[in-house]
Amino acid sequence: xxxxxxxxxxxxxxxxxxxxxxxxxxxxxxxxxxxxxxxxxxxxxxxxxxxxxxxxxxxxxxxxxxxxxxxxxxxxxxxxxxxxxxxxxxxxxxxxxxxxxxxxxxxxxxxxxxxxxxxxxxxxxxxxxxxxxxxxxx
Numbered sequence: 001x002x003x004x005x006x007x008x009x010x011x012x013x014x015x016x017x018x019x020x021x022x023x024x025x026x027x028x029x030x031x032x033x034x035x036x037x038x039x040x041x042x043x044x045x046x047x048x049x050x051x052x053x054x055x056x057x058x059x060x061x062x063x064x065x066x067x068x069x070x071x072x073x074x075x076x077x078x079x080x081x082x083x084x085x086x087x088x089x090x091x092x093x094x095x096x097x098x099x100x101x102x103x104x105x106x107x108x109x110x111x112x113x114x115x116x117x118x119x120x121x122x123x124x125x126x127x128x129x130x131x132x133x134x135x136x137x138x
Contacts, residue, residue, distance in 0.1 A: 005054040008047060009126035011095065011118055012058060012078050013037065014071075018118030019044065020126040021051055029126040031119035041081055048086050056088050059095030059125040060136055079138045091135040098124045 007026050011018035017040040019032045035043040047053065058079045061069030076092070083090045102120035106113065115123075129135065 006051040007055045007057065007126065007129070008032075008044070008051070008053045009057040009122045009129065010044065010059070010079075010082075011098070011121040011125055012040075012075050013118060016116075016118045017044070018116075018120070018122035019047060020119060020122035021047070021053070022126065022130070026055075027130065029123055029130055031115040031123040034116050034118040041078075041085070044082055045085055048088060053086075054088055056082065056086075056090045057093050057125055057129045057135070058090065058138060059098060059121070060092035060138075062094050062096050064096065076138050083138070090138050091129070092138045093125055093128050093133055093135055095121070095125055098128075 005026060006024060007022045009020040015037055016034050017037055018034050020029055021032045022029050058075060061071045061075060063069050079090055098121045101124045102117050105120050105124065106117065
């Protein structure tokens with residue numbers, strides 16, 4: 001199988017940012033880590049270099065009716081700040097109900113919680129992308 005590059009997903013929050021990545025094949029998703037919002041761009045750029053990320057997916061906040069959520073512009077501005085500093089393709093994906101889905105993931109794995117909810121939400125966003133859900137330009 002030809003080598004693909006690692007794909008990263010980001011769940012951007014007001015206080016913390018969740019990060020998920022794929023393996024080198026670009027096919028298997030993993031929660032990676034959660035970082036403080038104040039250092040998030042620096043940490044994301046570091047992961048891009050370390051893992052040779054060429055594609056980033058960011059969760060976009062849509063309302064239940066499909067309209068843009070109140071944080072939509074804030075999230076897309078964050079995404080553009082990353083794109084301006086890194087040579088990556090960047091796509092948005094609908095993150096509606098990702099928190100609920102992430103909570104279900106956490107509940108389905110009893111025992112020690114290695115990752116917190118933010119990294120799991122990024123994992124959910126990444127899985128949606130890998131499952132070919134609709135993407136949006138950022």
